[in-house]
Amino acid sequence: MHEGHGFSTRAIHAGQEPDPLTGAVVPPIYAVSTFKQDGVGNLRGGYEYSRSANPTRTALETCLASLEGGTRGFAFASGLAAEDTVLRALLAPGDHVVIPDDAYGGTYRMFDKVAARWGVDYATAPITSVPAVAARLTERTRMIWVETPTNPLLNIADIAGLAELAHDHGALLVVDNTFAGPYLQQPLALGADVVVHSTTKYLGGHSDVIGGAVVVGSDELAEPIAFHHNSLGAVAGPFDAWLTLRGVKTLAARMDRHCDNAEAVAEFLAGHEAVAEVRYPGLVSHPGHDVAGKQMRRYGGMVSFRHAGGEEAAVEVCNRTRVFTLAESLGGVESLIEHPGRMTHASAAGSALEVPSDLVRLSVGIEDVDDLLADLRQALGG
Known part of the structure; x- marks a missing residue:
């Protein structure tokens, strides 16, 4: 049935x-x-x-x-x-x-x-x-x-x-x-x-x-x-x-909101001077954009970016957010921020899979998007 x-x-x-x-x-x-x-x-x-x-x-x-x-x-x-x-x-x-x-x-x-x-x-x-x-x-x-x-x-x-x-x-x-x-x-x-x-x-x-x-x-x-x-x-x-x-039961409804918010966050980060690179499949600049467009309904709620100021600046952004919670994991209704090199991917340190030290990972939640953008703006310092 x-x-x-x-x-x-x-x-x-x-x-x-x-x-x-x-x-x-x-x-x-x-x-x-x-x-x-x-x-x-x-x-x-x-x-x-x-x-x-x-x-x-x-x-x-x-x-x-x-x-x-x-x-x-x-x-x-x-x-x-x-x-x-x-x-x-x-x-x-x-x-x-x-x-x-x-x-x-x-x-x-x-x-x-x-x-x-x-x-x-x-x-x-x-x-x-x-x-x-x-x-x-x-x-x-x-x-x-x-x-x-x-x-x-x-x-x-x-x-x-x-x-x-x-x-x-x-x-x-x-x-x-x-x-x-x-x-x-x-x-x-x-x-x-x-x-x-x-x-x-x-x-x-x-x-x-x-x-x-x-x-x-x-x-x-x-x-x-x-x-x-x-x-x-x-x-x-x-x-x-x-x-x-x-x-x-609410997966579809939540995912549409996750995607809406993540798209806005990725566009904001792509235009910020403190951000060296944004990794989000929904951006036309992403090398996998076309393939993702063929096999995905939308591009998801995860966004990663590299801070132009290096590792310590990336860590500081993680420490300064107020709406984004500093925590491991992802996919919840609340927005999370983390530093993969020191947190979720520490087990890959020193290996061929070591992640960039200036990388920040965002799990974009379903809060009001204006609050998320304002939080990132203050955390990035402008």
Whole structure:
């Protein structure tokens, strides 16, 4: 039901039919660890133990699969738990992965410090160039892993081009869709095999829950993900699933406001003398603007910029804002500001993925845009 309906209708209704017992229009929080069996192996609705499945989590997983156009969704305790499960389910020791040369610091740490210890090698490549990614493939490459837009430089990958490259090589394409979300971008429809999310960000949308998700485009991939989801056990709890599902209901409305505000902020920063460079796919000057325009509905709520005054000036801007809150994370209704080199991407310091020290990252919220612009104006000193 609802699969033929529009995005917002599915966000509100997919997996969320009124409760058959009470008529409740919101799925209940099934705060339960185990379920009564009507005879040995005779399960009600397929539920036996909440690590394996929980009705509240099922509602979220069904909704996310619908929104991403996938065959099945899986909800996790965090975005990194989702990523780790994908690697363990779909790779084996000796396999090779190509990742972005500006990947999220936590993702880089996972490949460099965790996956490498059990025999999965990786190479970095500028994912803005399909030929550059192709040059890093080896006979052992089983996966291309991309973010688009990337965190924090907001580079854009050609999803369809990379999907063709991966499949021609016998590899999978995994897309971290956290920055765009399913409202703005549909990687599976463009040929990707797996989509991952930190649902903490735009899907949850209110900075009140940690979570992750995986959506797959085929039943063949769903089977190993489902096995490892249960076997590793880093599943979303029922209350976390319920909070995330509540956030998803307003995703489209929030994303349009995020985009409106981010566009105005990017234009303001592009004209400010203290700003050396603005990274926002919605700007015509952005090198990935055309590709983003083809594969995204709009350009998102994330904006990064480089301060003309260098690292200390960038840090000072972060310290001076009043409406933008100095904090890690992103995608909530409130605007956040951070210094990636010292905060979210500190784990990449000294590596090939080290971010510019003069970079500031903004998660543009849904406040009144005039207040956001005034705050940035005072923080930049004019």
